[in-house]
Amino acid sequence: MNNARLMHGMHVVLTFLLLIIVTLPIISLVVGAFTQQMPWPRLWPEYWSLRAWEYMISPTSDVGVAIWTSLSIAAAVTVINILLAVPVADALSRYSFAGKTWIEVLLYAPIIIPAFVSVMGIHITFLRLGLTDTSFGVMLAHIAPSLPYMIRALMISFGTLGFEWEEQGRMLGARRMQRFRHIVLPHILPGIVVGSGLSMLVSLSQYLITFLIGGGQVITIPILLFPFASGGDPNIAAAYTLVFAGLAAAALWGLDVLLNMYYRRR
Amino acid sequence: MWPKSKPYLMSLPALVVIIVIFYGGLYEGLIQSLGYFPAAGQSSFSISAYTEILRSSDFWLSFWLTLRVSLISTMLAAVLGLVMSICLFMLSKTGSSRWIPFWRRWFQLPFVVPHLAGAYLIVLLFTQSGWLSRLAYHVGIIDEITDFPILVNEPFGIGVILAYTWKEAPFISLILYPVLLRIHDSWHDAARVFGANSLNFVKEIVLPLLMPAWFTASFIVFAFTFSAFEVPYLLGVTYPKMLPVLAYESYSGDLADRPEAMAIGILIVLITAVIGVLAYRFGRQWLTASGRGWL
Amino acid sequence: MRRNKVWITLMIIIMLSVILAACTGNNSAGGKISDKDLLEADWSEVAKQAEGQTVNLYMWGGSDSINQYIDEWVAPRLKEQANVTLKRVPMNDTKDIINKLLAEKQASKQQGTIDMMWINGENFNTSQESDLLFGSFTGKLPNALEYVDLESPDIANDFGIPTEGMEAPWGKAQFVFVYDEAKVKNPPKSMEELEQWVEQNPGKFTYPSPPDFTGSAFIRHAMYETTGGHEQYLDELDQTQLESKLDPLWDYLNRIEPHLWREGKTYPESLAKLDQLFASGEVWMSMGYDPARATNLIENGTFAKTARTFVLDGGTLSNTHYLAIPFNAPSPAGAMVAINYLLSPEAQIAKYDPQHWGEDMSIDPAKLSDEDRQKLEAIDRGPATLPADVLASHRLPEIASSYVSIIEKGWTEHVAKK
Numbered sequence: 001m002n003n004a005r006l007m008h009g010m011h012v013v014l015t016f017l018l019l020i021i022v023t024l025p026i027i028s029l030v031v032g033a034f035t036q037q038m039p040w041p042r043l044w045p046e047y048w049s050l051r052a053w054e055y056m057i058s059p060t061s062d063v064g065v066a067i068w069t070s071l072s073i074a075a076a077v078t079v080i081n082i083l084l085a086v087p088v089a090d091a092l093s094r095y096s097f098a099g100k101t102w103i104e105v106l107l108y109a110p111i112i113i114p115a116f117v118s119v120m121g122i123h124i125t126f127l128r129l130g131l132t133d134t135s136f137g138v139m140l141a142h143i144a145p146s147l148p149y150m151i152r153a154l155m156i157s158f159g160t161l162g163f164e165w166e167e168q169g170r171m172l173g174a175r176r177m178q179r180f181r182h183i184v185l186p187h188i189l190p191g192i193v194v195g196s197g198l199s200m201l202v203s204l205s206q207y208l209i210t211f212l213i214g215g216g217q218v219i220t221i222p223i224l225l226f227p228f229a230s231g232g233d234p235n236i237a238a239a240y241t242l243v244f245a246g247l248a249a250a251a252l253w254g255l256d257v258l259l260n261m262y263y264r265r266r
Numbered sequence: 267m268w269p270k271s272k273p274y275l276m277s278l279p280a281l282v283v284i285i286v287i288f289y290g291g292l293y294e295g296l297i298q299s300l301g302y303f304p305a306a307g308q309s310s311f312s313i314s315a316y317t318e319i320l321r322s323s324d325f326w327l328s329f330w331l332t333l334r335v336s337l338i339s340t341m342l343a344a345v346l347g348l349v350m351s352i353c354l355f356m357l358s359k360t361g362s363s364r365w366i367p368f369w370r371r372w373f374q375l376p377f378v379v380p381h382l383a384g385a386y387l388i389v390l391l392f393t394q395s396g397w398l399s400r401l402a403y404h405v406g407i408i409d410e411i412t413d414f415p416i417l418v419n420e421p422f423g424i425g426v427i428l429a430y431t432w433k434e435a436p437f438i439s440l441i442l443y444p445v446l447l448r449i450h451d452s453w454h455d456a457a458r459v460f461g462a463n464s465l466n467f468v469k470e471i472v473l474p475l476l477m478p479a480w481f482t483a484s485f486i487v488f489a490f491t492f493s494a495f496e497v498p499y500l501l502g503v504t505y506p507k508m509l510p511v512l513a514y515e516s517y518s519g520d521l522a523d524r525p526e527a528m529a530i531g532i533l534i535v536l537i538t539a540v541i542g543v544l545a546y547r548f549g550r551q552w553l554t555a556s557g558r559g560w561l
Numbered sequence: 562m563r564r565n566k567v568w569i570t571l572m573i574i575i576m577l578s579v580i581l582a583a584c585t586g587n588n589s590a591g592g593k594i595s596d597k598d599l600l601e602a603d604w605s606e607v608a609k610q611a612e613g614q615t616v617n618l619y620m621w622g623g624s625d626s627i628n629q630y631i632d633e634w635v636a637p638r639l640k641e642q643a644n645v646t647l648k649r650v651p652m653n654d655t656k657d658i659i660n661k662l663l664a665e666k667q668a669s670k671q672q673g674t675i676d677m678m679w680i681n682g683e684n685f686n687t688s689q690e691s692d693l694l695f696g697s698f699t700g701k702l703p704n705a706l707e708y709v710d711l712e713s714p715d716i717a718n719d720f721g722i723p724t725e726g727m728e729a730p731w732g733k734a735q736f737v738f739v740y741d742e743a744k745v746k747n748p749p750k751s752m753e754e755l756e757q758w759v760e761q762n763p764g765k766f767t768y769p770s771p772p773d774f775t776g777s778a779f780i781r782h783a784m785y786e787t788t789g790g791h792e793q794y795l796d797e798l799d800q801t802q803l804e805s806k807l808d809p810l811w812d813y814l815n816r817i818e819p820h821l822w823r824e825g826k827t828y829p830e831s832l833a834k835l836d837q838l839f840a841s842g843e844v845w846m847s848m849g850y851d852p853a854r855a856t857n858l859i860e861n862g863t864f865a866k867t868a869r870t871f872v873l874d875g876g877t878l879s880n881t882h883y884l885a886i887p888f889n890a891p892s893p894a895g896a897m898v899a900i901n902y903l904l905s906p907e908a909q910i911a912k913y914d915p916q917h918w919g920e921d922m923s924i925d926p927a928k929l930s931d932e933d934r935q936k937l938e939a940i941d942r943g944p945a946t947l948p949a950d951v952l953a954s955h956r957l958p959e960i961a962s963s964y965v966s967i968i969e970k971g972w973t974e975h976v977a978k979k
Contacts, residue, residue, distance in 0.1 A: 014353040017346070021432060022375050025387035028397045029379075032390055051861060055625050060632040062651075088280040091273035103277055105546065110288055111486060112542035114493035114510065117531035118288050120517055121295025127668040144288040147280065156444075205380035208495050208514070215661050216619060216650045217674050222380055227623035227653045229386045229500060233863070234837065236625060238390075241383035248378035518660050 032238035052239035062219055063240075067247060070220040073135055074203035074251065077142045078196045081150040084143075085195065086188070089154035094163060108148050115145040116208045123212055133217040141213045146202040150195035157191025193259045200251045204244070221247065292535060299528035315525035316533075325530070327506035335423040335498075335508065336491040339430035344484040346431060347438025352472060354439075355446040376436045381429075382496040388429040389501065425501040426508070434487045441483040442476055449475065485545030489538040509534055599893055600696050604703055607894050608643065614895030615646040618884075619658045620679035622651020623833060626857055630917040639902050645895045650675075659684050662693045662887050673889035676896040681882040682720040682774075683962045685728055688885065695886035697726035698897055704904040705729055708924035714958075716881055716923070721961030728883035729900050730923035732912065734850035735952050736778055736877040739945075743867040744845045750874045752786040752813065759820040765845040767821045769835050770828035770977065771969040775849050778878055780814070780972055781965075785957065786875060787813045794960045803967055811975035818976065828977075840864055850880070852952055853919030856943030860915070869945050876957040881923060906933045914940050921952075 033052055055061050091097075092104060110118075119141055123132070131137030161184065169179045207222040214223070221244045228237040301312045319325045376384065391397045402408045453471060498508035507515065513534065516527035599607060622628060628649065636647040652658055658678050665673050680688065688694050699705050709730060710716060716730045717723060740748045749758040759766050769776030785791045787809045794803075818825030822844050829835045832849055839847035840863050851857075858864040884903065886896045902908055906929055909922040919942060926937060942948075 013349070017350065017353075021346070021435070022372060024397070025384075025391055025432065026375060028390040029383075029387055049862060055629075058629065058633070060625070060628045060649075084280040084283055087276035091276035095273040097273045100273075103281065106289075107280060107284055109539070109542065110284070112489040112545065113292075113535050113538045114490075114495075115288070116495055116510070117295055117493075117513070117528075117535050118291030120291075120513075120531060121293070121298060121528065122287065122291030124664065124668055125290070125294060127664055127670060133674045140287060143283060144291075147284065151280065201377060207380070207382055211653075211657075215674065216652055216657075217617075219651075222382060224622075224651065225380075226382060227621070227651060229382055233623065233625060233833075234386075234390070237383075237386055241379065241386065244380055244383060245378045248380075252378070518654075518656060 029238055029241055032234060033242050035235065049235075052233075052235040055236055056239050056243065061236075062224060063221075063243060066219045066221045066224050067243070069135060069218060070204050070222075070247065071251070073139050073142060073218075073220065074200040076139050077146055077203045078150075078199040080139075080143060081147050081199045082192060082196065084147060085150040085154050086192075089151050089158050089188075089191075090184075092151075093155045093158040094161065107151055110144045111148045115141075116212070118144065119209045119212050126213055132213055133215040135214075135218050138210050138214045138218045138220075141209045142203045142206060145206070145209070146199040149198040149202065153195030153198065154188055154191040157188040161187050189259065189262065193255050197252050197255050200255075201248060204248055204251065292532075295528045295535075296532055299525050299532050301525050315529040319526055319529055319533075324506065324512070328509045328512045331423060331506050332492055332498075332509040335426050335430075336488050339427045339434065339491045340484055340488040342427065342431040343434035343487055344438055344480065346435035347442065347483070348476070348480060350435060351439035351442040351446060354443065355449075355472070374436050374440065376433050377440075379433070380496075381433060381494065382500060384433045385425075385429045385497040385500040388425050388432070392425060392428060423498075423501075423508070426498050429497050429501060430487075430491045434491070438480070438483045438487060442479055445476055445479045446472065482545050485541055489541045489545070492541070493534050493538050599897075600698060600701065604701060607701070607897055610894040611892070611898040612644040614892040615648055616676035616892050616895040616899050617648050617650050617674055618677045618679070618899070619650045619652055619675045621655060622649075622653070626861070627918050630912060634911055634917055635903065635908060638908075639899055643898050643902060645898050645902075647899055655680055655684050659687050659693070662688070662889075663691060665889060666691065666693060671889055672891050673887060674891065675887050676890045676892050677884050677886055677900060679731065679882065680728065680885055681880065682959075683965055685719050685724070685883065685885065686722055686962045688887075689722065689727065693888055694727045695888055695890055695893055695896075698886060698893075698900075699724070699726040699729040702729060702897065702901040702904060704901050704906075704924075708906060708909075708928045709904065710925040710928070713925075715879065719883060719962075720880065720959045720965065721963075724883065728885035729904060730881045731884045731900075731903060732909075732923050733879065733881050733921040735852050735872075735879040735921070735956065736782065736848065736850050737852045737855075737870040737872055737947065737952075738877075739839065739847040739849070739855045739864075739868055739870050741839070741842075741845050741865055741867055742869045743865065748846070748871050750871065752783050752873075756813070756817050759817050762845065763820045764822050764824070767823070767825075767828055767835065767838070767844055768848065769832050770830065771972050772966075773831050775832040775835070776828065777965060777969055777972075778850065779848055780810070780968060781878060781960065782873065783813055784810045784968065786873075791957055791960075794964065795958070798964070800967055803964055804971065807968070807971055807975075811971070814972070814976045836863070839868075850878075851920060853915055853921075853942055853946045855945035856915050857919055859943070859945055864945075870947055872947065872952065872955040874955075876955040878959055879952075879956040880959045906930070910936055910940075913937065913942075915943050915946070919943070919946070921949075 035049055056063050088103075088107065092100060122141075126132050126137055126141075131140065165183050165187075166179050169183050174182070204220075205222065206220070207226060210218060210220050210223055211226075214220075216223075221240060225237060225240040225244065228234075228240060299315050301310055301315060379387065392399075399408070449472065457471065493510055495510040495514055498511050499514070509530065513527055513530040516523050516530060599610070618631065620627075620631075628651070631647065631649045636649075639645050639647050655678075658675065658680070662673070662675065699711070705711065715733075719728065738748065749755040755766070768779040771777040771780065784807065785794075788806050793806070798806075821828075822838065829838060832847075835844070835847050836849075836858070838844045840858070847855075852870060855864060855868045855870050859866055859868055884900050886893055886900075890896055904924060906924065909924050910933060912918045912920055913922050926934060929937065
């Protein structure tokens with residue numbers, strides 16, 4: 001019965017870790033968004049307040065604009081990532097050719113090397129090309145940090161595909177596009193979904209890059225959040241954070257829904 | 267001839283984009299750090315920016331601070347992430363909990379909070395006027411607000427470490443979990459036949475299989491925490507600043523200081539590149555996903 | 562084939578958002594009288610050109626009450642009266658605005674996105690030196706001519722630098738200290754008294770570290786009082802002369818350091834952080850350039866109801882802050898019209914009202930009509946705001962902004978690193 005006790009022990013450890021680490025900050029976040037400053041050592045606010053949310057709803061908070069901009073940039077970045085990553089992940093995982101390793105290294109580097117140095121460097125060029133202060137420029141700048149995640153997710157999918165299925169299809173007379181649509185695409189779809197989730201998260205969370213290139217004209221949720229989080233107003237910062245969390249969760253959930261819709265139709 | 271160049275053509279779009287935007291930016295940063303900055307009237311190459319900062323004590327203090335903070339954050343996140351994923355895995359194996367998918371999702375909550383909000387959450391919890399301090403008072407551990415230890419905005423960087431650990435542990439467990447899923451049920455049964463209990467199973471089989479992915483993930487976290495900006499900016503201290511904050515503050519200062527700012531940036535790039543090389547060595551199988559390695 | 566339709570619809574939606582994303586963030590600029598001529602033209606021509614324009618106002622975005630004053634009070638009225646649309650762009654730090662303009666100037670970007678910016682002091686100095694400004698426009702604004710005392714030294718000079726009309730005064734600030742009446746019975750009214758106070762109340766006081774604007778100002782107060790007064794700094798001093806006067810200042814700051822919050826091992830990064838410490842009770846005093854800020858923060862629940870303000874017996878720093886137009890503003894005519902409106906009595910009085918922002922006017926109350934003056938006097942600025950005459954009789958001038966950075970660097974050298 002060693003096993004059972006070990007299992008129980010693990011369960012306890014798990015729950016304990018979980019609660020403390022993940023939940024406590026979330027609770028304080030939620031409370032923080034619905035209250036005002038509490039003098040120490042109150043544990044619970046004297047009275048709740050919707051002040052932060054009244055501000056959120058008012059047009060001044062720019063929340064609507066920010067949500068739309070954040071989402072559209074993230075979506076655009078993700079689409080471009082998919083288009084770029086599918087061919088290259090295919091090549092890297094199913095083919096073997098000289099220089100493959102170097103290409104992988106080049107493509108994965110942005111996961112390790114911070115993107116902000118590159119953005120600082122390219123800033124003047126973007127300025128000259130008129131790409132600053134535009135969502136389009138910001139979108140371009142978001143590609144570098146998010147693309148590697150998409151590539152990796154797709155490589156995992158392609159890795160289990162092999163060539164045999166497509167071979168069979170070809171022998172049965174299917175043309176390239178058909179083979180792609182009916183054989184490859186369904187197989188790599190989970191990879192696309194995982195990659196899209198990561199890509200959207202990375203894009204939604206960017207602050208420094210959006211700020212450097214966007215120049216204040218491109219308003220995303222992190223941009224609005226920052227002045228309030230660096231001390232301006234903790235309640236409003238908490239409210240913006242909740243909005244962001246809701247946005248991110250909704251984006252991921254949306255992707256999940258799409259995937260399920262797809263599977264149901266098969 | 268055509269089939270041979272096919273993979274190259276397929277890789278071309280992604281490569282072109284990354285090279286132009288990412289490496290182009292690094293290249294321009296390098297040039298600017300070497301003093302070639304026609305926009306500010308400087309057009310001669312020199313490494314004076316580098317000698318300046320390598321000689322400045324500010325830089326080295328920042329460097330050691332950043333190194334220390336990233337190392338500790340990475341280790342904590344790695345251990346925590348490992349424990350999280352193994353616990354989840356073992357529980358699902360013994361089929362004792364139908365709550366597994368729920369727990370998994372819950373563990374991933376920190377993902378939907380961006381880093382700068384994560385930093386701010388740490389402030390909410392850990393400052394002397396934060397939640398834990400109030401809890402401590404009510405539980406009787408402390409009497410005065412000043413009795414609560416100083417964990418945020420202090421020179422050791424504890425707040426930064428806490429914030430990074432909270433955000434990166436789920437990342438590591440997310441990377442590890444798929445690897446664990448590939449451990450066939452039959453292996454567990456076979457192990458039991460040979461008399462191994464679950465603890466042995468974990469030690470002898472699960473852990474070694476996880477090592478490559480674990481090391482790689484840890485290196486990624488290390489590189490990230492070394493070079494990220496938002497969290498130290500919000501949670502750090504006046505002096506010394508962490509390296510990315512130092513770089514940014516120089517960047518937004520005088521235009522004449524721009525080469526120094528870019529030099530700091532390039533040094534950060536070099537350091538993370540070295541880390542990346544090490545990560546690659548350890549996790550080669552992981553990256554190529556050729557099916558033989560364990561992702 | 563339904564699956565296809567799903568994908569196609571999705572693609573279309575995404576493509577649309579890509580296109581829309583590319584289109585947002587653009588600013589329109591009208592065809593116009595050339596910028597140079599704008600400064601020569603008649604006001605009526607400027608106003609006509611401004612009609613239909615949209616102007617971007619770049620300013621600090623961390624205060625909900627200021628944001629709401631601009632968005633909800635000023636913008637609709639400006640639109641109605643002059644047909645100019647005012648768009649507020651929130652920034653984290655004014656320095657970022659200057660850096661953006663510097664970068665644009667280097668890249669020769671003739672049409673930027675900033676029409677007006679809220680600046681003063683060091684940032685104005687940098688803008689002038691680097692040729693980032695549009696030109697001398699204040700003298701064209703009818704409201705400036707009518708209501709502002711343009712000759713007065715604290716308006717004509719911004720931290721010792723003559724404004725030459727290149728920025729228009731928007732409001733006045735005076736440094737006050739904030740304290741919690743329930744915890745501090747008798748707040749210290751001079752640097753000497755402060756030193757005694759921190760010894761008796763260790764850990765309950767701190768100031769933001771330079772280069773934060775407020776922290777820097779606190780140090781200047783200490784400088785005035787520990788080095789023998791402010792008059793000596795009104796002359797032209799070079800760097801060595803200035804530095805030679807500052808030893809008593811560093812001694813003082815180092816003496817009080819161990820009694821400060823965190824024993825002075827770290828200082829809050831910004832005024833906003835100091836306010837947080839004050840609001841939660843970790844420290845018992847805060848400070849700042851806005852005499853009405855305490856009242857504002859009591860009203861929105863951030864500060865305790867017992868927060869009050871005081872000035873030093875010897876006086877506190879008082880200065881003006883301004884609105885300027887950058888060299889590459891896309892709609893300079895609209896910017897001038899908007900600034901003109903912000904200087905109007907109705908906008909200034911509304912700004913003075915704590916219901917909206919609660920900040921001192923830049924226009925001269927003596928020049929107001931009787932009716933307006935009555936409106937002004939009817940406004941109650943709240944229990945935590947000192948009356949105007951107390952503030953006025955405790956004013957000290959600012960020193961030149963070039964000295965400010967020398968002092969800030971000195972602080973880092975002599976105090977922070979110890």
